[in-house]
Amino acid sequence: MTQANGKAPALFWFRDDLRVRHNEALAAAADRGPVTAVYIAEDPVATGVRPLGGAARWWLHRSLERLIEDLAGGGVPLLIRSGDPRRLIPELAARNGASYVSWSRRYHRPQRDIDAEVKESLRSGGVDAHSFPGHLLAEPWTVATGQGTPYKVYTPFSRALRSVVEEGPGPGRLRLEQAPKGLAGPGADPESSRADLAELALLPSHPSRREPDWTGGLEQMWTPGEEGAWHRLGGFLAALEGGVGKQGYAEGRDYPALDVTSRLSPHLRFGEISPLAVWSAAAALEADGRDVTVFQNELMWRDFAWHRLHHRPDLATANVRADFDAFPWAWDPGELAAGTAGGRDGRRSNRAAAPGDFHADLGAWRSGVTGIPLVDAGMRELWATGHMHNRVRMVVGSLLTKNLGIHWRHGEEWFWDTLVDADPASNAFNWQWVAGCGDDAAPYFRIFNPETQAKRFDPERTYISAWVPEFGGPDYPAPVVDLRESRAMALAAYEGIRR
């Protein structure tokens, strides 16, 4: 550890980059002097940022716990605050005598505007303030078409992104698994950090939240934090290297009963591992003749969602294709504002409502009691673990929007609350994709048949049996919807708005 004596203190602002390794912004702060770090739970009312969902709050709590420990070793304190960073960051900088403040960029309004204001206010106060990349493979504005416009279609975007990643400064500039040289701080007080973290009331067990404790399955499934992220990556790469089963990643990832996918999404969501680090670690396997392009494509879909969000900040609320504004959803727009998506507070369904009522259908969908086995399995996996296999996400999304005719925003809200990996880009983008109203979306008429999908991708019903043990028995409900009939109705509704 380099001695930071004689250097001016630096302040580092952690947000969605809860890692020490490959953190360019943190390395820059460490380079300037002894580092004090801060995490701010931003007040949604004051800042306009969307409150985190329940599953994400759990993850954040666990990740910050780890980060406190990881930083304490180097004497770097992690201050935990809540409020408005436009007030708090300049205040903390002044109190600590920091002459330098840095952070990793965010890419969504209002966060971008907040960050810009903080930077401006610091600089006008004589404090050096800098932001750095770190959350994406490439900055959203560096990937553009020949005309200089943003991409709307994935395939050409992915080609352009790949060349940016491979030709740009790329992952090579960051040595894998290396902490910033000389990261040190004035001395940590982890106990007080943990106390401040508890104050944030992120867990359902906090007395201020009158929620049942739904975290058991999440605790069992995940290890939030940087070490957990690298462990997950290591296991995934080892499987890739050894050849995953008989099918390999490219096909095996479509089978929800197989443990083939990386499950890195929540770690990436909270920035516990850098996407460039994941990219280059996978690329290293190419030397052994492994085809990693399919996996890299998944990483690039993530960047594509952020690329689209950067150019469409309202991605989570407004149809990208405006003709869908006229689509006759079974949806009362007031319901969203009224907060039906309260989610992980114990209100899981409304089974008392009349059949055919979309409240009942939405409740059955959320609770995994639609009577459609693959859908119920997926929704139960989601509730229990905070995660759902990617192919099943497409199937449940198709059922909600097309067969049940429920607006995709209801699905987006539920996923936002229950997924550990939900972020403003991927969640919104993929719901618009599945609903058919996004750029480069699945055409509306591409309606999944959950029975066909189950036959094809869960032929032994391994996944279904695991999550819906009563399937086939007398306790399993009848389907809430006739697939054939509802498909025809969806197609007719789509015809209606095409004209």
Next chain:
DNA sequence: TGAAATGTTGGGGCG
């Protein structure tokens, strides 16, 4: 990163 309807082809049974 569909499904279903429709069209085409070719093998086999049979009169």
Next chain:
DNA sequence: ACGCCCCAACATTTC
């Protein structure tokens, strides 16, 4: 040997 039918297996088109 031949036409006819059936039908599975693909291929193409349509939604």
